[in-house]
Amino acid sequence: MDLVTRTRRLLESAKYLSLATVSTEEQPWSAVLQYAWLADPLRFLFGSAVRSRHSTDVSTRPQVAGSLFVAGGDLLAVDGAQFSGTCRELSPAEVAEHHATFYDAVLPDARDRAEWTLPVSLLVPPAPHRVYVVEVEQWWLVDTSTWVEDRIDRRVEVPLADLADL
Template identity: 75%
Template sequence: MAEDSLATRTRRLLDEAKYLSLATVSTDEQPWSTVLQYAWLPDPLRFLFGSAIQSRHSNDITTRPLVSGSLFVAGNELMAVDGAQFNGVCRELSSAEVELYHATFYDAVLPDAKDRAEYTLPASALVAPAPHRLYLVEVEQWWLVDTRTWAEDRIDRRVKIPLSALTSL
């Protein structure tokens, strides 16, 4: 598979998927998965999401920052479905980072200007002691569905994409 087509597929997924699934594990080894709206940042590939600090995944991230996740887009035809999986490290943004990424996050999750005006929390509501935070996932590994081989043998596989192949996003 050519790296440019893998980057093109990745870009399509990042732009078209509206939600990602994020998996965490608690200190007592209990797995958890949640669905989140997100914004993505290129080079290196990162995800932004907002969450309440009392949520289970936020608590998990505080003590165990390693996460994994997936995102997908579906079409009307079977071969139009595409997806990716990732793992990485997640952390709460600092106050300065919230200021830096605030607009990027809300522009992505609330593309309609009217909705954005109504539902955007101010940056001050996303830092301590407020009950909400913005988080950043630094992607360490990225896989795409191997659509080429599935068409041949109907076995669901993933192909690992070097992050260096995604620097043109």
């Protein structure tokens, strides 16, 4: 399977990503978050409380890293990606633009969406929740081509330009 096809499979199959941040006191943190993804350029949307540790971290240090993975029934069905990028809070106009896309992805069941979707007004200032975007700057996949041969866990970087047609 080529790298772009694997990337699409991961983005569509993984339900959560792990987001790593660092505070101004240089304390690392990792949060597991539901997400929606947008293509060209590759971005991740996630919702969070403004006072959460990762939200506080990105407000002062927007550089982040993260990973996502899918696991199958056997060892060779496991696949994953790692990324680095810049994270920021969406503007009210961007929240309105991406609101449906975000909730369709994180709450695929229509009944759950009807029950748990926050209106745009509760995702913009002064509300306590926000929607954030990670603008991916680098993307790596697990290098499955060599692991079978030597059992060494490597990554292969996928140029973002190759992912434009996701």
